[in-house]
Amino acid sequence: MTAATRRPGAPARDTEGVGRAACHHGEILQGVFLDQRRRPVHALVTLPMHGPGSTARFACRPGTPPEEVTVTPAGRTKARAAAVLAVRECAARRDAEPCGGELTLAGDLPVGLGMGSSTSDVIATVRAVADSWGVLLPAETIARLAVRAEGASDPLMHGSRPLLFAQREGRVLEVMGSALPPAVVVGCALAGGAPVDTLSLPALHHHDDDLAAYGHLRRMLRRAVTDADTALLGRVSTASARLRQRVLRHDEFPALTGIADATGAVGVQIAHSGNVAGLLFDPRAPGLHHGLRRCTRALEREGIAPTRTFTTFTSPSEESPWTNTSRKPSDART
Template sequence: MTAATRPPRTAARTRQGTGRAACHHGEILQGVFLDERRRPVHALVTLPVDGPGSTARFTQHPGASPDEVTVVPAGRDKARTAAVLALRECAAHHGPEPYGGELTLTGNLPIGLGMGSSTSDVIATVRAVADSCGVLLPPVTIARIAVRAEGASDPLMHGARPLLFAQREGRVLETLGSALPPAVVVGCALGGGAPVDTLSLPTRPYDDDLAAYAHLRRMLRRAVTDADTALLGRVSTASARLRQRVLRHEEFPALTRIADRTGAAGVQIAHSGNVAGLLYDPRTPGLRHRLRRCARALAAEGITPTRTFTTAASPTTEEYTWTNTSRKPSAART
């Protein structure tokens, strides 16, 4: 798909644009998978969450070079890079000549927890720049720009569909279906909610894990097809266990104990951060009681509950507020 030019707008509106992007709640599955050419590729399936996100506003300054972009607040270097790349991309299409300008970012995403905060900033930025140029950029183009700006990217530009996404290449390896199985997720923050420097994490050879990840990929494909929440939980828990060889969360054993005691389908973590969740089937008898027991058990273990949300239409659940909303620079996803 290629970019398209929107119908002409008034001159006053062609110089300003807005964009928004959602976040996610870590991953259901992340590892190394064989692509269509049988090459091992790092890829992931994210757990979407409505609500928090980034909003960008880009105002072009006539006469400014496309490389002259300032960002408010300062320090959002990835978003600034994305704005410059987006301006260059838009210049190749039939819109008015793009100029540099000012990018303003707002949002309520915690940084460094593994919720895709930097990707949300970048995608919102690209959409705002394109909007200011009167150009519609397709998701594949936004993904390419995001990877160039960040080094790796989450698949937020593609919406909430469950995708196996090669985060370092910005491409979809497999569309698993239209939606994840229904689940109620009790979110929490591990490590005291401290950000994780992804680049400081050790790397591991994945050759021995290829068969395990291929099996989990097949299981997740079946879970999505059958809307099987129990199988979804098995996949996310197995993936989280594999990732513990790198992250080594001290609270992970407590998470799995609480999941077992409260009848959760499984646990999930951000594979490059400290956000985690316990997944429940919304059809489980006594769900609200189980959710309250879960929140109390987490607090008793010194783990902060953050937010309860759903992957699909299901009973409304109590929501918590984010407890770590600091905006500290985060490293690229591994």
């Protein structure tokens, strides 16, 4: 049943809505940047990855308190918080009493690797609640609810466009363009694919030199997107990853950059709060297939597990010829 066919007011008993959300493969750029009012703001640009993600189903239970939301599987506290917030938002838009319900989550994202698993859950949840109420929530509203539920959020609700997104405020600082430059990414898992507790990471105190460095990388990325310059994209992501080593120190980072140099990759990218990483290749470069094979073998020799190879230019409805899901981190969800 669609929003156009439902009557105003609360949803019918046991009305179920479905929501889905994609994931990302860590960040291309993350740091502190000046916003329109020249204030320093923490922000990031993610590397979208089509395919994996979260699916949420929300069944309304009219007449129950809005806080009475059960979640399966148990323990998804951020998604539950998002469901309660979304119920109140949708009820207000329908001029109706909010109610509780049952939330069921499913997905194939590894937890704690920095791929946006919690954000994917939260966005899918908000969309499922909205669907059950017959409400279409704009991306800006979903972002606001996601930040309230998580404390910080990735920009997955805005689609795959490259955005400089203030993750703690839920707002877009800049739309870089319509798409990242074309790249083939050889994904891998550092530290044996162990999850990272982001709350345990030390706070990074930025100085004026950091603002200047990240401002320069922001301009470089803007130019890379405008010119579809894959090599420049790789320079930006590598520089950002190197700066981030002050917070999340990856023992394999020197090996990763060495493999990139040896196999013709244009650079590396990492999850700035996790252990997923990737080596970026220009799909237009000669000898691409040979370089990809050499890269995979070199990673394995270093004890770094390759995970999947994907592109920045595959639409959600297309199957990439590079995709290889035969290897997945050991803590992937079921």
